[in-house]
Amino acid sequence: MSIQIFILSKLMEDNNYPYKLKKQLSEPIPLDQLGGLTESKLYYHFDSLAKQGLIETVEIVKEEHRPDKQIFTITAKGREELPKKIYKLFENADKISDMVVGLASIKYVDREKVVEILEKKLKKIKDHWEQITNFEKQIQIDKEHEKFAEFMSGYVSTRTEHTIYWLEELIKRIKQREI
CATH class of the missing domain: 1.10.10.10 (Winged helix-like DNA-binding domain superfamily/Winged helix DNA-binding domain)
Structure with missing residues (x-):
């Protein structure tokens, strides 16, 4: 597309x-x-x-x-x-890399509608992240899987925080007409 x-x-x-x-x-x-x-x-x-x-x-x-x-x-x-x-x-x-052509063509659409779409996407990611962190707190991890769980937790949290940050940044820049 x-x-x-x-x-x-x-x-x-x-x-x-x-x-x-x-x-x-x-x-x-x-x-x-x-x-x-x-x-x-x-x-x-x-x-x-x-x-x-x-x-x-x-x-x-x-x-x-x-x-x-x-x-x-x-x-x-x-x-x-x-x-x-x-x-x-x-x-x-x-992910944002999937949006590059859309961002390059943003002058042909209503920016506010794009912001609405991205804000829904951001809310969905944040809600999902909250569910995961709440779920994570309830799980008991045995010693054998502790290091693996730490690694995965760090990876997923860093990636999710990164995605949230850049999506918020993108929304801000679209609103400010920098993009």
Whole structure:
């Protein structure tokens, strides 16, 4: 879904074609390689978006000794669907790294709605963490498993506190329009 959001967001700015988007993703940092985005995957998503009626070919550029270039534009339906896809991405994200494309496209959605989604996510994490810590207090751990339990407890608490901190920081920065 994030590839489709990326494509739709780029088409909101200007008409474009798959190979050019792939090049934009690879410079200066090879985000395409880091994300495992191949040219065939990109073309697949362009085709999928076209079949959904979210984008359409606006021009075909013919060049000598090169394949034809299909230039795409976003449709009215695509403009309507983009925010829905972005909200869904935030709702389904398990961690902030899953939200990167949504954050990069935040100008196409209502920030307050994104904040609401993230605050619900934060509350769920905090409630779950509270349940775990209350449960942890009730468990008796024998000597044999004490070190293992300490390790796991430290790992889970550090990770959860880290997640809570950065989610709170993200919410704050969205509210302050820094992101």
